[in-house]
Amino acid sequence: MLPPITTVWIHRLDACDILVRFYSNLEAYVFSLNYLTLSDECDTKDWDCESFHGTDNSFFVGSTESIQVSIHPGEFHHVGWNNCSLWNPDGTVLVTALEALDLGEYGEPVGFVPEESENGIWQKETRTKEELDQELDDFRRLGEIENLIHFNQLMNYMADQNTIPFEN
Numbered sequence: 001m002l003p004p005i006t007t008v009w010i011h012r013l014d015a016c017d018i019l020v021r022f023y024s025n026l027e028a029y030v031f032s033l034n035y036l037t038l039s040d041e042c043d044t045k046d047w048d049c050e051s052f053h054g055t056d057n058s059f060f061v062g063s064t065e066s067i068q069v070s071i072h073p074g075e076f077h078h079v080g081w082n083n084c085s086l087w088n089p090d091g092t093v094l095v096t097a098l099e100a101l102d103l104g105e106y107g108e109p110v111g112f113v114p115e116e117s118e119n120g121i122w123q124k125e126t127r128t129k130e131e132l133d134q135e136l137d138d139f140r141r142l143g144e145i146e147n148l149i150h151f152n153q154l155m156n157y158m159a160d161q162n163t164i165p166f167e168n
Helices: 025-036 097-103 129-160
Strands: 006-012 017-022 059-063 067-073 092-094
Touching: 006 025, 017 025, 017 097, 025 059, 025 067, 025 097
Parallel strands: 017 092
Antiparallel strands: 006 017, 006 067, 059 067
C-alpha cells in the first residue's frame, strides 16, 4: 500500500485531536470543509489543492470556536510541530474520515482513554481475536527460542572455560 499523500489534523479544544490520512489533497480539503461545516459558525479558506503554503509547509483550512483544521503533507503527527511539545493533553487518535465525522466536535472513539497517549497516536484495534492470539503465540515462541540460544551460548562459554556447571 502506498503511503498517504496528506494528513488532516483536527485540533479540538474539548476532546482529543484527530488525524485523518488521505491519498489526495483535494479529498483532504473537501473532507476538511465538510467537517468544519458540522458547526454552525465556521471560518474557512480557499485552497488551490496543488501546494502547501506558509513556512511550516501546511495549510490552515479553517476554524470554529473550539476546532482548528489544517492539512499537512505525508504522515504528519503534530508532536513537536512548531516547537510545541504538547498540543492536546487528551491525546491524538488516527481514524477514518467517516469516524472523524461521527466523532464531531466532542466525541471520542470507543476504547480511547484520554491522557493515555498524549505523545503517541491511538488507533482502534482492528485485528481479530485469532490474529491477536497468533501474535501472542509467536511472541512466546520467539522468547523460547531466544532463551534456548542464550542457554546454548552460556553452555558453550562454560565448556570453553573448562568449568563444570551444576557441580556438587
